[in-house]
Amino acid sequence: MFKHAQLESVKAWITDPAHGALPLHARIQRAIRQLILDGVLEVGKPLPASRALAQSLGVSRDTVEGAYSQLHAEGFIDRHVGSGSFVSERAQVSPKRRTGQHPRSEPARLSRRGAAMFQSGGVRETPIPRAFAPGVPETRSFPLPIWERLERQVLKEYGTMALAHSDPQGVEALRRAIADYVNLERGARATFERVLVLTSSQQALSLCASVLLDAGDRIFLEDPVYHGARRAFDAAGLECVPVPLDTQGLRVERLQDAAQPAKAVFLTPSHQFPTGATLALDRRLAIIEWAHRNQAWIIEDDYDSEFHYAGKPMACMQGLDAHDRTIYIGTFTKSMFPGLRLAYMVLPPALVAPMTVARTLQDGHSASIPQLTLARFMEGGHFGSHVRTMRSLYNARRDLLEQLVRAHLSDFLEVRVPIGGMQMPCILIKDIPEREAIDTARRAGVDLLGLTALHASNKHKAGFLMGFAAYTPKEMEIAAKKLANVLRALDR
Template structure:
């Protein structure tokens, strides 16, 4: 039987004034904790001396309780391991629920267990495509090509240099040297106009969008959302009780004229202009200027999500929408997750200077600040040139994986999938034949270890297109052909 390391026990409440002796109170507590799963089979329990000291009672009742539990088979003693919960105790709840159990099933006569309407609105559709980490999981970078040793060295460097500043609450805007590095990077690579005082370090792009909705929208306000678009933005909108105005996307990106027609009173616009999610189109220059002019004239805010701008394979690099903004109407959102790794949970916002105090207050209220250790390591990763080198390597690697995917689709699915949005990023969209159910297809694909995201789940209104979103960042080019072959079999 596997031994479970010792851990802190749940609180033990003893009543010295009760008629029931202490040893019986203690043995009953252990029986209940073991049967209800609070103490696991094989888990070490404190020694009688340690437990008596913690409970501030004589050691004698603790010894008596342990002896009783040994006799009943609830505890066992192992050489070198001390006293442990017996491995033969059946898991599960007792037949008769006991008072005070936090996981007890509510009685049929109990009041309705109501939750907020916004919590229900935030719940997304079934996501069978998340069950696999392989081909073609959307948003997963090439973790096999990440410079693990470099990152481990930087983390170790700062873990060994723990000081008071790294242990206290940080600035809601984030670690200043990292904000300076991000501002420098964005000015050079994305033509973003900002300095470190406007940069806020977030826990990723989704968190950045959430902060924006809390600052810019009140309950009942409306915001333009791309249709189809990023489901996480709709969740952020629902969290503040705002309403979505669904604006269609065509080959030139968000249809600004249609947005003005459908939602002239909208307070905010959320969009992904450089690489629209999920269709992959790039917003045209004329549409960008039209949107900026309307926002300036009407006093609206624009949230530009530039989630994977580092990777473009066709045409010239596209500058940010924020870099064209002369009136401070654009809040720029970005993330390190697509270049580094998703678990890093670091991203950024670039905020107009007059909004910085409001964003600071919202961040402080929501989650205070980002962890200091990864911020410091990320600063060195950028300053020492590792970030630029890794980005260049990944751009070449993703270009090869993209080419392998397009070739495999042509080989195994000629005429069955129509690829769109393959010029940038780490995923592409492919349209299915009319009448095909992309959600049912994603379920079948998940059963054979292939992760495909249904395009229809990115629509909030009636889905006018059926398709799949294929992420190629996290799948080796050699595995692409086999995965597409399995997908062809599902079709």
Template sequence: MRSQFTGTLVALLQDQQRYELPIGIRIQNAIRRQLGNGSLKAFDRLPSSRLLAKELAVARETVEFAYQHLEAEGYIIRQQGSGTFVSETGAQLATFKSSPGGKSRSLRLSERGKKIFRSGGVHDPVPIAFHAAYPDVRSFPLDLWRQTASRVSKRLGTNALTYCDPQGLEQLREEISRYLGAYRGVRCSPENVVVLTSSQEALLLITTMMLDPGDQLAVEDPGYPGIRSALAVSGATALPIDVDHNGMLVDHLIRRSPAPRGAYVTPSHQYPTTATLSLERRVALIDWAKANRSFIIEDDYDSEYRYDGAPISCIQGLDTSGNVFYLGTFTKTMFPAIRLAYLVAPKELVPPLVAMRTLVDGHSAILNQAILAEFMATGEFTAHIRRMRQLFKARRDAFVEAVDRHLAPFGSLQIPAGGFQATWHLYDGGLETEVRRKAEQQGILLPSLGELFIRRGGTPGFVLGFAALTPQESYAAVVRLMRVIKNIRKH
């Protein structure tokens, strides 16, 4: 006849059957459960391995295996000639249970952790109308990418499965520096380039390594919220600087005393207003950084996609003092899942930035880097950019026409010279919350313009993404939004 201990043990073993674990492991787990729920107490005697094996109808070696592991972990004590007993340590597991009706005390975030959590983090967009900053992955030359991937995979073999230089694959850094020098006017060599997972990671590295808690970084207002999240991690604070139709008001920054440690700008295509920082202000910003020994973070997130006129040269190429961090991403120029971006940094700062990078995520996967390097070396990358520029320009024009036709009575559209989104200002700001809520019910996302301001009193309106939508999809979404607004105004 089975003992109460064995009967309970059998029930616990049956409870684990679906996991298909070896019986010896299941016996260990079952005894631990009995210790944890208080069924076994300190100095309770367990059946001998021979007796338990017989009652369970298993080999004695199986029970010996379980007992040996439990003894090694300190749950039981085996005394030759006396038997097997629950140790005091094993019995203490029962005290870890919360008392009935008692409240468990949760762990507490640090003050920095709370600040990071309050920042909201950075959430990637989804490809529906009108989410901003999203390319059209449906138009990506997937077959060509597959061919390149197959060719590179065969060439690399098992070398693609190893760790990579945390600064990035040398071939890719060479291609990036060559491309940036030719098309963006960036002054760099492969030694200046760090290949990362995302531009957000670049911001995290810069703010962590260049700013101390309490330092200030000047940022555009309104502006990209990801820089504020990065500042929350470093413990630094954002100093908002107004933006007009020519970008950041650099003269407002120059008048600040003491000068902030640095400035973050999106000069080629300001997010979200789409303004381009004028040459006069670019030069003034460079002079300010040099005079105050401050640095500039130039986020060139989508400058390749400029539809009216040639792409604007970057600030980094104008700077001769080595005060500019230049960053870009392949998430926008290629596709989001590629998870590759780059940071061009002053040469003497690359080693400490790479050291910090090893603490964040180590390195980027070799295979994607190698495929992209090949894609760039064969000229397919620049050909893809040209195709997408033409496609997105046509989509922008179709979007603008649809907005002019159906939404003109309700707001004014700021037509972008490039990029993936346009800013639309509502005439009746009191409708913003209701319009967003009702539009979402119709499958339309309306990123708020007001939420991108640091200071209160931001302009009511939305940042409307158009690049990922065909002209037909864009037109249909505009019409749905028009109907939403009309219905709200009726009531």
């Protein structure tokens, strides 16, 4: 018979609400198994007769028999007719565990790349964003009824075929729609054969890092730069070389005059992240010639080019590159909704097969149903209509955020109004620690991204990148007042 403490342990395990989803016999089985693994029940220890344990636990004998049968099948107990049930020798545990002295947990031994990934902290998105988290689109205004109707059409037409694996390069209908869109709206030179559909722009960056460069290779990065790009390249073991910016974008002479060439350059030329600068045409052409001359790659991230508020945005670099050295990255996370998990690359012809094969070693393919639905959404003109609606909405919210900063935060922040995008850089003009301000604001219900973490050099001003796209006027006003209180308290 179990000792009193052992019986109470089993009772506690089977009545724990955390285990409520398990059948009763499975709860009893796992409770006894845990006693064996912890060394509480030693090898050779007899278990109570099923009838006696059932009576003690207030359950049927069949329930206990089911638990014992599973323990026997897994090798934890031996059962002998006429003798009863005993803890099996096969369930021998270490002396340390038997005496309750569990070995100290040690950090896992990671590869250099694994350690770099872990130490970077990764790229984490907020499941339920609060003002002023940047880079978050407005989803409450998304035309969900249209999307649902198109998805039903897809399921009706394709049936179970839509449940199968898709082409790792992406559904052809979506690749055609993407090629048509970037050619028309972004001035690209794309064909559907050159489009690779992915789950995210972050995946695209990781593919570029692993397929195009080796550990130790140099890559030029804008300074400041999108943190997800730098972390992807750091994790790949690349030598990231920061290149400063001015009002015309990346300073091209730093590439041309570098003592050691690089194998690639990462750019956000249409709307630099986070400054909002647009790379001037002469610099774009100079970078293209630099890449051609050095047989280097241009990784162009066009992350939110749809949202430009002062005339038409400049055409993408990929459309200017006659030498096919540019990899163009686009995403639907910002223009549609984050849960869609669809992005793409427009690749030089020579890279289509290598990138597609490399993609099969990651997640294999993107889900067919969202791809087919998005293709119809684009073909029917709904995507263009949605983007135009959001562009108008974001423009108004950008203007409102500027007014709120000037009204409530002008003693602390200098606003830098962008001509596009979904976030606004604001510079701290008081001697307030940026990190402390971010942490205090978060506890007060306001989310901010600091500018310091986006710079490689120390020659910059502290501040915040404040998102405005996803938040109503009331939400932004409340957050602005909370932030003003936070900064006022820190300034005392």
